[in-house]
Amino acid sequence: MQSLSNKRKVVSDKKMTFAESIYLPAFIGGMWITLKHLFRKHNTLKYPEQQREFAPVYRGMHVLKRDEEGRENCTACGLCAVACPAEAITMVAAEREKGEEKLYREEKYAESYEINMLRCIFCGLCEEACPKDAIYLTLSKELVPANYEREDFIFGKDKLVMPLEMAMKNNNQPAVAGLKNVN
Amino acid sequence: APFDLPECESELIGGYHTEYGSMKLGFYLFAEYINMFISSAVIASLFFGGYNFPGMDAFSGNTLAIIGTLVFFAKIVFFIFVFMWIRWTLPRFRFDQLMHLGWKSLIPIALINLLITGLVIAFNEGWFNN
Numbered sequence: 191m192q193s194l195s196n197k198r199k200v201v202s203d204k205k206m207t208f209a210e211s212i213y214l215p216a217f218i219g220g221m222w223i224t225l226k227h228l229f230r231k232h233n234t235l236k237y238p239e240q241q242r243e244f245a246p247v248y249r250g251m252h253v254l255k256r257d258e259e260g261r262e263n264c265t266a267c268g269l270c271a272v273a274c275p276a277e278a279i280t281m282v283a284a285e286r287e288k289g290e291e292k293l294y295r296e297e298k299y300a301e302s303y304e305i306n307m308l309r310c311i312f313c314g315l316c317e318e319a320c321p322k323d324a325i326y327l328t329l330s331k332e333l334v335p336a337n338y339e340r341e342d343f344i345f346g347k348d349k350l351v352m353p354l355e356m357a358m359k360n361n362n363q364p365a366v367a368g369l370k371n372v373n
Numbered sequence: 374a375p376f377d378l379p380e381c382e383s384e385l386i387g388g389y390h391t392e393y394g395s396m397k398l399g400f401y402l403f404a405e406y407i408n409m410f411i412s413s414a415v416i417a418s419l420f421f422g423g424y425n426f427p428g429m430d431a432f433s434g435n436t437l438a439i440i441g442t443l444v445f446f447a448k449i450v451f452f453i454f455v456f457m458w459i460r461w462t463l464p465r466f467r468f469d470q471l472m473h474l475g476w477k478s479l480i481p482i483a484l485i486n487l488l489i490t491g492l493v494i495a496f497n498e499g500w501f502n503n
Contacts, residue, residue, distance in 0.1 A: 212478035213470065217463070224462045 249312045249327035251334065252305055254350045256357035257295055263324035266300035273319035278309035296322075303350060307334045307343040413452035414445075421448055 209215050235242060244250075255263045266283035284301035286294045293299075316325050337343060393401060417423060424441030432440055495501065 211473075212482075213474050214478065217459075220462045221458060224458060 244329075244331070248329060249314050249317075250330040251328055251332065252310075252316070252345075252350055253326050253328050253352045254300075254303060254347065255324050255326060256352050256354065258357065259292070260354050260357045261291075261293060261295040262299060262351060263295055263322045264300045264303065265296045265298045265322055265324070266303070267298075267321065269319045269321060270316035270325055273315040274310075275313060275315060276309045276311045278306045278311075279316060280304050280306075300347070303347050305345050305350065307345055308340065409453055409456050410449065413449045413456065416452050417445060417448035423448075 257263055264281075266281050268281065268283075271277075271279040271281060281303045282301045283298055286297050286299055290299075312327060314327050317327050334343065390398060390401065424445040426441070426444040429437060429441070
C-alpha cells in the first residue's frame with residue numbers, strides 16, 4: 191500500500207549491530223535532542239500570568255443590545271433559539287404594558303432570556319439570525335468565568351443585557367468594535 | 374540511579390508514591406533528591422576531582438577555599454542535571470534493556486578500561502623495561 195505521509199519505515203527484526211546493542215550511541219543521540227529542546231523557543235504559555243492573543247475575528251461573550259434611547263432591542267421572536275445549533279438559548283416572551291415604552295422598543299419583549307454558557311459554542315449563528323440586531327457576540331477579553339455550580343453558567347438577562355450607560359455612550363460614538371451601533 | 378525504573382516519573386503516580394500524600398510523600402521525594410545530591414557529590418569527588426579546578430595554583434588561602442567550594446557545588450549541580458537529563462530523555466527504559474546495558478555493555482567496558490589503565494600505569498612505572 192502506498193504510504194500517505196511519506197514517513198513509512200519498514201521494520202525488521204535483524205540482529206543489532208554492536209553499536210546498537212550497547213545502546214550508548216542512541217543514548218547520546220537522544221540526550222542531544224533533549225538538550226536542543228532545552229534551548230528552543232517554548233510552545234507553552236505560563237497561563238494565568240500570560241495569555242494567548244485572541245484572533246481578530248474572535249467571538250466573545252454575548253450581549254443583548256439596547257438602542258440609542260436605552261430600550262431593549264429584543265422582541266423574543268425566538269429566531270436565535272431556532273438558529274442555535276447547541277440549543278443553548280431559551281426565552282419567555284411577554285407583551286409590553288402601557289408605560290414600559292421606555293424599556294422595550296417594540297410591543298413584545300423577552301421577559302426572560304437565558305443562554306446556557308456550558309452549551310454555547312460561540313458560533314455566532316444567533317447574531318446572524320437576529321432580525322432586530324439585538325444579540326451580539328462581543329470582543330470582550332473576559333471569557334465565561336469559571337464557577338462552582340452548573341446553574342451559575344445559565345446567564346440570564348441580568349448578565350446579558352447591555353448596561354444602560356454603555357448604550358448611552360455608544361449613542362455618542364458611531365461604532366465600537368463588536369458593538370456596532372445600528373439603527 | 375539515573376534510570377528510576379520502578380517509579381516511572383513520566384507517570385502521574387508511581388509505585389509506592391500512590392500510597393502517600395502531603396508530608397509523607399514530601400519526605401520520600403526529598404529523600405530521593407538528597408540521594409541524588411549525595412550520589413552527585415560522590416561522583417564529583419571520586420571521579421571528577423572534587424574541589425580541584427584548572428588553574429587553582431593562582432589562588433591560595435581562604436580565596437582558594439571559597440572558590441573550591443563553589444567549584445565542587447557546580448560539579449554536583451552539573452551531575453544532578455545529568456541525572457535529570459537522562460531521566461527525562463529515557464523516561465521508560467525497559468528493564469531487560471537496562472540489564473543488557475549494565476551487565477553486557479558497561480561492565481565489560483569498565484573491565485577493559487581497568488585493564489588499559491593498569492597497562493598504562495605499569496608502562497609508566499617501567500615494569501616492561503627489564
